[in-house]
Amino acid sequence: MARVELTNHLYQFFPDLEGREIEVEGDTVARILEGMERIAPGFGFYVRDERGRLRQHVNVFVGSEPVADRHGLSDAVPDDARVLILQALSGG
């Protein structure tokens, strides 16, 4: 099980997730996001577009590493990994 941590921004749209310990089954980032969709319907379209690509200004880290495959999100997620879903800093 991976531990998923979210930027505070996403609690604005998914208030039920705030303060929760989120644990999701999945061996790739794509599977983790599918798990998030089950926990919070609609979540996936906030972080990915309809082609499945990570949105331009969204970052996902596995541990401290940013995902390398922003299209297929095939990056491996080890058991007990920490997965962070953040907004990319775009300046300003």
Added chain:
Amino acid sequence: MSDRILVGTRKGTFLVTKSGAGLWKPKLAGHQGVGVNYVARDPHSGTLWAALGHGHWGAKLSRSTDDGATWEDASQIAYPEGARHYLPPPPTETGPGEGAPTLKPATLLKLWCIAFGGPGEIWVGTIPGGLFKSDDGGESFALNRGLWNHESRGGDLFAGEGNGTTKWFGTPAAEGEFSPGIHSIVIDPTDDAHVLVAVSTAGVFETRDGGRSWRTRNEGLVMDYSPDPTDEWAGHDPHQIVMCPGQTEHLWQQNHCGVFYSDDGAETWRKVSAPKRGVHFGFPVAVDEKDGCQAWLVPGKSDMQRTTVDGSLFVARTEDGGATWTELREGLPQENAFDVVYRHSLDKRGDLLAFGSTTGNLYLSENRGDSWIAVANNLPPIYSVRMG
């Protein structure tokens, strides 16, 4: 709901209500901090719909079934698997041999306008140029394939490579990728299957069979910036079109290249600009509900400047199909005003008119534009003003 105005802004949705004679007050009603491109009320269900642009998190539809007290994410609009489009390269980034359009998968960039047909029918115009429709009151939306697959756009790209090109070009409103956008959806109140849309930049399209087939409606439009100014297909830039509900053969168009009027159901357009009066460039247009010869504009100074004309703000009104124009200035700032009014930010119902500007000013008239009051001066940049 004639005494309420829905306002979409760069930082949230506002409801403006009347509390007494001449007293109007805006109140933040939701989406604080979020860009709201368009807010409108479904006249059949009473549901309020908002087209949001979250930036980081994409474009989202939001709705309220309790008159704006609370909002929830609606069914989301997404381009279906296999939806592709020919995309011209940005004009400033082309070198020799780089000007050909490229075939790209389509993803939703912006929800730009919402329109309501018969009960349960909701149309949404988007960037990159997809028209979506719901037949179940907004529970689900489907891409209109007839327009998406139109010959002017390369043909059926679900089935193959089409004709290899597109006559649709981009709009800066795409805020990134130089893609076309549908900003106007006009539904004939006497026939829900009769719909016109306007695209920046491609022009006006019409269906009479509920969206199965579409034809261009650009005859009479003139593109000052084109080597072929009257080309039926290519590059027309309507900024907004509206239809008179009581005289549906009367349509108005504020175009990049002037003001156009049609009294034959958009079969032909006639340029009715009056440049010497400052009536030529702008974005929004409103038409009277009963008399198709009466229209209102908020003119701007040329496509190069996009400011008020000489720093003074006015509304232009015609009552004779554009033959003459009256400048309506009472109550509006006449110096040091640089208000730009976007295409969805002027609306009319009965004697009431309202418009909002990118400098956060909201103006209102209760006498058909003869005089105006400022309802607010410090709102976020205003994207949309709709009666509702």
